[in-house]
Structures are given as structure tokens and as C-alpha cells.
Amino acid sequence: MLSITLPNGDVREYPDGSRAYDIALSISEGLARNALSASLDGNTVELMAPLEHGGALKMYTWESPEGKQAFWHSSAHVLAQALTQLYPGIHLTIGPAIENGFYYDVDFRGAIPSDKDFPAIEAKMIELARLKAEFKMRSVSKSEALEVYKDNPFKTELIENLEDGSITFCDHGDFTDLCRGGHLPDTGWIKAVKVMNIAGAYWRGDEKRPQLSRVYAISFPKKALLDEYLTLLEEAKKRDHRRLGKELELFAFSQRVGQGLPLWLPKGTALRERLEQFLRTAQKKAGYLPVITPHIGSKELYETSGHYAKYGKDSFQPIGTPEEGEEYLLKPMNCPHHCEIYKTKPRSYKDLPLRLSEFGTVYRYEMSGELHGLTRVRGFTQDDAHLFCTNDQLLDEFKKVIELVLYIFKTLDFTEFKSQVSIRDPEKPEKYIGSTENWDKAESAIVQAAQEMGLPYVIETGEAAFYGPKLDFMVRDALGRSWQLGTIQVDYNLPERFELEYKGSDNQMHRPVMIHRAPFGSMERFVAVLLEHCGGNFPLWLTPEQVVVLPVSEKSIDYAREVSQLLENSDIRALIDERNEKTGRKIRDAEVSKVPFMLIVGELEAQNRSVSVRRHGHGDLGSMSIDEFAQLVQRAVREELGVE
RNA sequence: GCCGGUAUAGCUCAGUUGGCCAGAGCAGCUGAUUUGUAAUCAGCGGGUCGGGGGUUCGAAUCCCUCUACCGGCUCCA
Known part of the structure; x- marks a missing residue:
């Protein structure tokens, strides 16, 4: 039993x-x-x-991730079967289920299918699924498995890394694949399938190894679910920050300026400056001292920091001075400069923690294929700060930074984020610099801080920066891709390299610890993610234009200007649509451009000194006095910012 | 950087198998209209069809190459 x-x-x-x-x-x-x-x-x-x-x-x-996992894993077998039939002679490698669907990495050994071939692949998969072939697992010996795949170097490599006795195959119909298990009863469950795209992927993620073709697909137990998913994707595309950035005139790119170098348009700049101001205020309260450092720095500075050795040759190359032959780098990070600010005078333990902050623009060479809207660029501004403190202060300072990050996320309504503690890979000590003892200290401080702040976090081994462990905050974009926003990093390395010191109460010299932190990460990426998060409907306090005044006809323009002026006097950002258009048209255009409030003013309003208020996405709110409206907006802004 | 795809007016897109002056909607400009809660009407201007090279009597269309963009891989101080 x-x-x-x-x-x-x-x-x-x-x-x-x-x-x-x-x-x-x-x-x-x-x-x-x-x-x-x-x-x-x-x-x-x-x-x-x-x-x-x-x-x-x-x-x-189907309602659980595990159920979908089994569904998509099984579908990957059917995809492999279909591809084998359509493209004889191909080498199959791996084909896991992923968050949305599954993929199979294939060496086509010849012509790679293009999107024109997708319908044929889908049709073949459905044809095979309809056979209702049962999935059956069986154990095979290692030598047997190697024999089956003797022509396939990829499967051979996989099998060689497995233990004899634990190797299993999965059969369905006439198709067999090396497989660990977890299947649907039979292929008949798969009712709808869509091949999403095909892209290059290196074998085992290593660019030095052969490049395979990764076929992405998704499948469903009902046709209607597929349609629903495709509609969802369409909706997500409308939230894409690249599209919204263009539509709302926030930023642009120019081929002539260069790849990955964003141009901030007036509205985008207004938004970004407001975000900066918000953080400046919060940081001022938290005891940060703003500093400014130049956009370039002597190569020697980065040799001292160790960055040049690590990243120098893959980065933008040094620029020289014509006479002296000196070499300068475009600033790739702000920390070395801040270390030098620390060193401008002898420090006492009474000076610590010293918190230096800067909205510092940095330039990094990113590979061309990696550039992506505002989320991945070559020139960007970090909301950077470096906290120099004693070992005893580290934990407390770290917690205060977490608090700041959480405050920002809360204000901007980022409720869905993940936090990740990145620690070193103990098997690859050569990847890191600094003493084991310091690494141990730093890693335990981060974990303790995260625990004490009640942060739900995961630990990722081997994801640490080369100079220290870190805590990252990640969010998803409209299309489900994950991006890192805020980051807090402990660094024992730079203080050593720059020989930073302070005099302790014991009259001895000590080495401070450094925390790097950027709650937004970069202004560019943060605006991108914020844009997708709110679908272009920014919080009132942030939005470039809060109010648009719509005069019903030319006769009301003077009154509209008066209203606009009064609102500006109350720190409300208003503009006037003076076009010679009908009111319906002006309303439509204002709705499309996502301005939060529309004020319709005609002869009636001019007479009563009132405004007729319409809220974006909500419609007519009726009329009220200018003063009442100003208070309404101000109250709404205060609520968003959590101010009394 | 690598693999695959895309590139036509400011924007979104048509343009059949190569064939007369390359089209539409929106935006823009001009005029009429004086307008009340999601598109007023009419007229006008606008493109070296991403750049360069080639095939051809003839190229937006076919080939090569460069560039940028899109989707991935890889990397991320």
C-alpha cells in the first residue's frame, strides 16, 4: 500500500x-x-x-505555475518533434519551459527558418498534438544514451555530465528525447500554439561556443487562451516606454548623435528634474551632501580604483591631451571622484558617516546589440551617492538606505518589485578583489539589514560585483522583462585602494567602509520603467503638464489666460489650447495626450469666475471656482507625496 | 560583438510578378467656421523610398555592403 x-x-x-x-x-x-x-x-x-x-x-x-511548466515542457517535446520532421538532420539541444511558454535550442546545420516558416511549424505541432501520443518516461544506461545521440555533440555533452543510472528518456509517438520528466498525460492537451520568434543563442550561454537557434513558442489548452495572450501582448506594446516616450515627447534618439545616447526633450526634462528634486529633498533630510564632479577623469584615477584593469579595454577608449599626451577617460562611474573628495582633508570618526551624493552622468560602452530604449544606454545619469562610514555604522547606514529606497518605491506606487542579495561565487575567487574576511563581513551585513527591514529577498550566488556584495531591486517592464533599478553595494575595496582613513576615538587611524547606492539606478532607466508602470499616466506631482485650459471659442481666450495665470501662481502647471478647434476636438486631443485635468471655459465660466473640470479618464466633474480647483489639485499632489 | 528580422513624408502605414510624374490617414501650413465634454469643412506644401555600390533598356521592388532600429544571446563598474 x-x-x-x-x-x-x-x-x-x-x-x-x-x-x-x-x-x-x-x-x-x-x-x-x-x-x-x-x-x-x-x-x-x-x-x-x-x-x-x-x-x-x-x-x-493550468492555474498553477507548476501546471503551466508541465504543459510547456511537454509542448517543447512536440516542438522538437515538429522541427525534426520539417528539418531533417538538425541537432536538438535543450528545450526548457520558461515563464511565458518554452523554447528549444537547435543547431539547424543549414538554413535557419524565418518567421515566414512559423505557420508551418505551428501547423505541424498541432497535427502531432492531435495524435494524442502519450508521454512515457524510461530509464536508459549512459552507454545506451550515448549510442542514441552519437551524432549529436550537444546531447552527448549533456549526457556525459549525467550520472549513469539517473538518465531518462521521454517517448511520445515515434519521438524520443533526453528528459528529466514532468509531462502532461498526452500531447492531445495542446490545442493552440504560437511560434513567437527565433533568435541566436550560444550553446550553454557561452559566446565562445557555437551559436544555436533558439525557437521561442507558447502553447495553450484552449484556442481562446492563446487569443487572450496575444491581445495582452498587444496591450503591453502600447505601454512600451519607447512608444510612449515618442508620443508624449519626452525623449528621442538621433542616429547622428549616436547609438544609445538619449536626447531629453523639454517635457521629459521637466519630468526628470522633478524626480531629481524629489530625491534631493529626501536625501537632504537623510543627511546627504550634494557634490559635483567632472565628466572626465585621469586614466590614473581609474587605474587606482581598479576599474581600468577590469573594464578599460572594453570601454570607451581614453582621450588624450594634444600637448602633454595625458590620458583621460569619460567618467564611467562616480565613486573614484567621491573618494578623492573624501581625501581632501583629514577625517575624524566624528565626520562619519559622510554621505556624498551626485546626479552624475556616466558613459559606458555597451555592446550595440544590447542597447534598448532608455533602459540600456551608453550615457546616463546615476542618482549616485557614496556613504563613508565605520564598520559599526555599516548595518545602520545600510538599513537607512533600504528605507529611502522603499520610500521612493512607495511614493511612486511600485508595489511589485523583487530584491536580490548578490554574493560572491566561492568557487571563483579569482573574479573578486578584497580579503575574504571583509567579504564575509559585508555579506552578512547585507543579509542582516534585509532581514531587519523585513525585505522579501532572494540570495544569488556569484552575482556580486567584483569589489563587493550588493542588494538590488528589480522590476519588470511592460513586456515582462526584468530590469534592475535601485542598488545598494558594500565596498571594502575602494577605501583600501584609495587609502581612505579616519582618526578614531582611540587616536588611531582606521579604514572606513563605503556604501555605493542609487535608489533609482539611473534616471534614464527609472523614467523608462516608471513610464511603463503607469502607462504614461504619471502621478499628478510628476507629470509635465497638470492642467490644460480649453477655451470654448476665441471669445474665451482672455479668460483662459487669466485662469492659467492664476493656476501658475499656485504652482500648478497649466497650458492653454488656443487652437481654433471645436471643444470636442480639444477634449479628445487632451485625453489622448494624457493631461490629468482639462478645464473647459466659455462665456458662462467667465461670468461666474469658474471652471468646468474634466478629469483624464474619468470625464466631467462639474464646475467649481478657480480657487476650489487649485485647492483640489494641491491636495491631490500632497496626498501623492504623502505630505501632511 | 553574434544570430534572425526591419528600414517608404514629422507619425502610422499602402505600394501586386522590376514598368508612366511614389500613395493614404494623421500631423503641419492657409482660409472659412466662433465652436460646450473624445476628431468642423475646404485648399496647399511635404519623400535622393536609411547611405553607398551593382544587375537591368528600366530598381522603392533583385544582389552586395555600410548604418540604425526591432527580437534574442552574452555582458553590465
Whole structure:
């Protein structure tokens, strides 16, 4: 008998040879009908294979990530089968399920299919799915597995890294693939499939190894779900910051200026400056001291910091002076400059923590294929600061920075973010500089700070910067891609390299610890993510134009100007649509341009000294006095900023 | 940087198998209209079809090359 613990805690006995499916059936017919996969004691098991032992059993449907995972993993097998039939002689490699669908990396060994071939691939997949071929796992010996794949160097490499005895194949129909398991009962579940795109991907993610073709696809148990997904993608595209940035006239790129070098238009600049001001105010309260440093620095500065050795040859190349032959680098980061500011005079423990902040524009050479709107550029402004403190102050300072980041995220309504503690890879010590002892100290300080601040975080081994561990805040863009925003990094390295010191209360010299931090990350990336987050409908306090006054006809322009002037006097940003257009047209254009408030003013309003208020996306709010309206806007702004 | 794709007016896009002066909508300009909660009407201007080279009697269309952009890979101080 098998003793099975169900998620609700019930323990039930089942005959030997029972399958997860049978157990589902014993619970309810509906569960059995909808179950896509199962796990036993946390390990994925086949739904339709006899369970080898008892334990805690969980069933997964389409509604759970595990269910989708099984669905897409199984679909990847069908994709591989379809590609093998359509393109004989190809080498299959790996084909995992991903967050939205699945992919298969293939060496086509010849002509690579293009998007014109996608419909044929989709049709073949559906044709194969309709055969309702059952997925069946079987164990094979290592030598057997190697024999099957003797012509395929990629699978051979995979198998060689597996232990004999733990190698399994999955069969469905006439197709077999090396596979760890976790399948649907049969291919018939796959009702709708879409090949999304095809792109190059290096074998094992290593650019020195062969480049394969990665075929991305997604599949669904119902046609309607696919349509829904495609509609969702269309909607997401409308939120793309590159599109909105153009539509709202926030920023632009010019081929002549250069790749990855954004031009901030007047409205975008107004927005960005408002964001900066917001942070300046918060930082002033938190005891930061603003500084300014130049856009270039002597090469020697970066040799001292260690950055030149690490990044110099892949970066923008040094610029020389014509007479003296000196070499300067475009500033790739602000920290060395701030270290030099620290060194301008002897420091005492009473000076610490010293918090130097700068909206510093930096330039980094990013590979051309990597540039992406405002999220990945070659020139950008960091909301940078460097905190110099004693070891005893480190934890507390770190926590205060987390607090600042959380305040910013809260104000801007970023509720969905992830935090990640990046620590060193203990197996690759050559990647890092600094003593093991300092690394240990820094890593434990970060983890402790994150815990004490109640931050939900994950630890990523091997993701640390070369000079120290860090805590990053990540958010997703409209299309589900993840971007790093804020970052807080501990650094024991630069203080050593720059020989930073302070005199302690013991009259001895000590070395400070440094925290690098940028809550926005960069102004460019932050604006991009904010833009997608709010779909172009910025919070009132941030938006470039808060109010547009719409005179009903030329006769009301004078009054409109008066209203606009009064609002400006109350620090409300207003403009007037003086075009010779009908009111309906002006309203439509204002709605499209996402201005939060529209004030319709005609002869009636001029007579009553009132305005007729319309809110973007909400419609007519009725009329009120100019003063009442100004107070309404001011109150709304105060609420957004959390000010009393 | 690598793989695949794209490039036509300020924007969004048409342009059949190469064939007369390259089109539309929106935006712009001019005029009429004096307008009340999501598009008033009419007229006008605007393009070295991304750059360069080639094939051809003839190229937006076919080929080569460069550049930029899009989707990935890789990297990210």
C-alpha cells in the first residue's frame, strides 16, 4: 500500500501501482480532468506513471505555475518533434519551459527558418498534438544514451555530465528525447500554439561556443487562451516606454548623435528634474551632501580604483591631451571622484558617516546589440551617492538606505518589485578583489539589514560585483522583462585602494567602509520603467503638464489666460489650447495626450469666475471656482507625496 | 560583438510578378467656421523610398555592403 498525504493534511492509503492520476480521480473527477502534473515530496512525478513510494502528493492544474511548466515542457517535446520532421538532420539541444511558454535550442546545420516558416511549424505541432501520443518516461544506461545521440555533440555533452543510472528518456509517438520528466498525460492537451520568434543563442550561454537557434513558442489548452495572450501582448506594446516616450515627447534618439545616447526633450526634462528634486529633498533630510564632479577623469584615477584593469579595454577608449599626451577617460562611474573628495582633508570618526551624493552622468560602452530604449544606454545619469562610514555604522547606514529606497518605491506606487542579495561565487575567487574576511563581513551585513527591514529577498550566488556584495531591486517592464533599478553595494575595496582613513576615538587611524547606492539606478532607466508602470499616466506631482485650459471659442481666450495665470501662481502647471478647434476636438486631443485635468471655459465660466473640470479618464466633474480647483489639485499632489 | 528580422513624408502605414510624374490617414501650413465634454469643412506644401555600390533598356521592388532600429544571446563598474 502507498500512504499518501494530501495538501489538506489527510493521509490516505492507495494500492501499490497507483498513479497520481488515480489519486486525483479518488478526490474528484474534476481534479483528475484538469490535473497537468504532480509532485511527490516536492519532486516532480509523472501523472500517468505508477508512484514508487508514498509521500506528500500535490496536483497541479493550468492555474498553477507548476501546471503551466508541465504543459510547456511537454509542448517543447512536440516542438522538437515538429522541427525534426520539417528539418531533417538538425541537432536538438535543450528545450526548457520558461515563464511565458518554452523554447528549444537547435543547431539547424543549414538554413535557419524565418518567421515566414512559423505557420508551418505551428501547423505541424498541432497535427502531432492531435495524435494524442502519450508521454512515457524510461530509464536508459549512459552507454545506451550515448549510442542514441552519437551524432549529436550537444546531447552527448549533456549526457556525459549525467550520472549513469539517473538518465531518462521521454517517448511520445515515434519521438524520443533526453528528459528529466514532468509531462502532461498526452500531447492531445495542446490545442493552440504560437511560434513567437527565433533568435541566436550560444550553446550553454557561452559566446565562445557555437551559436544555436533558439525557437521561442507558447502553447495553450484552449484556442481562446492563446487569443487572450496575444491581445495582452498587444496591450503591453502600447505601454512600451519607447512608444510612449515618442508620443508624449519626452525623449528621442538621433542616429547622428549616436547609438544609445538619449536626447531629453523639454517635457521629459521637466519630468526628470522633478524626480531629481524629489530625491534631493529626501536625501537632504537623510543627511546627504550634494557634490559635483567632472565628466572626465585621469586614466590614473581609474587605474587606482581598479576599474581600468577590469573594464578599460572594453570601454570607451581614453582621450588624450594634444600637448602633454595625458590620458583621460569619460567618467564611467562616480565613486573614484567621491573618494578623492573624501581625501581632501583629514577625517575624524566624528565626520562619519559622510554621505556624498551626485546626479552624475556616466558613459559606458555597451555592446550595440544590447542597447534598448532608455533602459540600456551608453550615457546616463546615476542618482549616485557614496556613504563613508565605520564598520559599526555599516548595518545602520545600510538599513537607512533600504528605507529611502522603499520610500521612493512607495511614493511612486511600485508595489511589485523583487530584491536580490548578490554574493560572491566561492568557487571563483579569482573574479573578486578584497580579503575574504571583509567579504564575509559585508555579506552578512547585507543579509542582516534585509532581514531587519523585513525585505522579501532572494540570495544569488556569484552575482556580486567584483569589489563587493550588493542588494538590488528589480522590476519588470511592460513586456515582462526584468530590469534592475535601485542598488545598494558594500565596498571594502575602494577605501583600501584609495587609502581612505579616519582618526578614531582611540587616536588611531582606521579604514572606513563605503556604501555605493542609487535608489533609482539611473534616471534614464527609472523614467523608462516608471513610464511603463503607469502607462504614461504619471502621478499628478510628476507629470509635465497638470492642467490644460480649453477655451470654448476665441471669445474665451482672455479668460483662459487669466485662469492659467492664476493656476501658475499656485504652482500648478497649466497650458492653454488656443487652437481654433471645436471643444470636442480639444477634449479628445487632451485625453489622448494624457493631461490629468482639462478645464473647459466659455462665456458662462467667465461670468461666474469658474471652471468646468474634466478629469483624464474619468470625464466631467462639474464646475467649481478657480480657487476650489487649485485647492483640489494641491491636495491631490500632497496626498501623492504623502505630505501632511 | 553574434544570430534572425526591419528600414517608404514629422507619425502610422499602402505600394501586386522590376514598368508612366511614389500613395493614404494623421500631423503641419492657409482660409472659412466662433465652436460646450473624445476628431468642423475646404485648399496647399511635404519623400535622393536609411547611405553607398551593382544587375537591368528600366530598381522603392533583385544582389552586395555600410548604418540604425526591432527580437534574442552574452555582458553590465
